[in-house]
């Protein structure tokens with residue numbers, strides 16, 4: 001299993017956002033996570049790479065294992081966790097530096113010695129090719145990344161994770177700021193990455209979950225209601241709540 | 252009847268609208284008038300005062316003749332030393348408060364203290380400076396004591412300006428960095444500071460322009476009425492523009508009328524130039540903004 005949580009609960013102060021979540025996400029697959037607003041999807045994602053903890057009022061209980069290793073353990077290096085578990089956000093957040101520097105940002109953070117220019121060029125090209133962005137930006141790698149279109153920025157946000165060789169990519173509604181055409185382009189890209197990376201993607205778009213994932217998790221009020229093959233969930237949902245949500249009978 | 256015709260209500264609203272506009276405009280105008288009068292008076296009355304000698308010579312004949320050279324140099328010393336003291340401390344504190352500190356009772360207390368510090372009258376700062384720097388640390392009446400007093404006084408401005416420019420950097424940039432495994436400092440150094448430096452510099456320049464005009468805090472701590480030589484180290488006393496103006500306007504008999512006006516105009520010119528630089532700088536950098 002790529003990600004496995006056992007009895008995971010989380011509190012923001014007194015407010016409990018996750019209840020006893022047991023989930024296993026399969027390696028190399030795309031797993032989508034759906035559920036109404038506020039049900040704890042983002043919270044779950046942010047717990048896996050332990051980014052939630054920077055709020056002092058957050059308390060977690062239970063275990064999270066990534067490729068069999070306990071990421072909650074005392075001796076775990078958070079920097080390594082975040083390096084190996086990449087995250088893509090709802091709003092593309094390309095950094096206000098050049099396209100090239102965006103791609104190299106993570107690498108530079110984590111390398112002690114200076115990389116040769118040729119090696120850097122190579123990494124930049126590889127990552128940008130992987131996200132189908134190379135041809136559009138290869139002549140303007142020095143331009144500031146925030147001048148790109150949202151679609152391009154979001155692809156860049158994925159590209160900049162790749163040089164760090166992450167094993168898991170967490171995506172929190174990566175297409176919700178994009179128009180339909182850009183959405184489909186980014187979706188295609190995510191599908192491209194299938195197999196090489198384990199991808200957990202939160203989406204409000206039922207069609208997207210259905211099209212673009214192997215397995216699907218349905219959450220409701222901090223609890224996992226159902227987790228099955230995507231096809232099954234959409235054809236024969238096992239719970240009334242799931243059926244209601246899929247058919248749009250929830251807010 | 253067409254549905255787009257003016258009604259009585261429209262007309263009465265429009266009348267109110269123009270009335271309000273005129274009223275607000277007039278209030279604004281009355282605010283500018285004093286500034287204009289001050290400037291015009293200064294320029295008119297200081298007629299004939301300015302020459303190269305005015306800026307390059309020492310005062311002569313119990314300050315009724317000669318120039319303002321040592322006061323200009325002294326102000327430069329005071330401001331430079333004050334900046335050297337307040338900017339590193341202020342920026343460091345602002346970075347801590349904006350990027351590291353959790354929202355605890357202690358942080359809130361510190362923030363409150365900073366706001367209150369900004370409200371302390373400058374004469375109180377002056378007395379504090381005498382007690383702390385002149386007497387306790389035994390710097391004597393010196394540039395060091397005077398500048399440190401001004402530094403303490405302007406620290407809140409630096410802290411607040413810096414913190415605001417740091418906070419203007421969108422949070423998602425920080426999150427992107429943290430999620431790639433960047434430490435707080437790596438994030439600050441590579442992303443936050445480069446994108447807030449313009450605001451910080453603007454704050455610093457504004458601080459300078461404030462410092463230039465202050466009289467009270469330097470009066471008892473390091474500025475002298477008259478010195479026949481320039482300071483050579485921070486342990487010397489010095490003349491200063493603001494105090495010089497005060498002295499020749501109120502303490503010295505038989506000063507020719509144009510002289511105080513000339514000093515005042517020079518002082519205002521320095522402040523205005525600094526402010527324009529700061530505003531120009533901000534406009535320039537805002538145009539280059541990357542998000």
Ligand SMILES: Nc1ncnc2c1ncn2[C@@H]1O[C@H](COP(=O)(O)OP(=O)(O)OP(=O)(O)O)[C@@H](O)[C@H]1O
Nearest residue numbers: 012015017035036037038039040041042043044055
């Ligand atoms: N930093 C926080 N502090 C306090 N409460 C929070 C915080 N973040 C989220 N919550 C609360 O936790 C619950 C779950 O939020 P979360 O963002 O995980 O939901 P979500 O499923 O991602 O919703 P959406 O679909 O709107 O993104 C919500 O009720 C939210 O108000």
Ligand SMILES: [Mg+2]
Nearest residue numbers: 041042043172
């Ligand atoms: Mg969310």
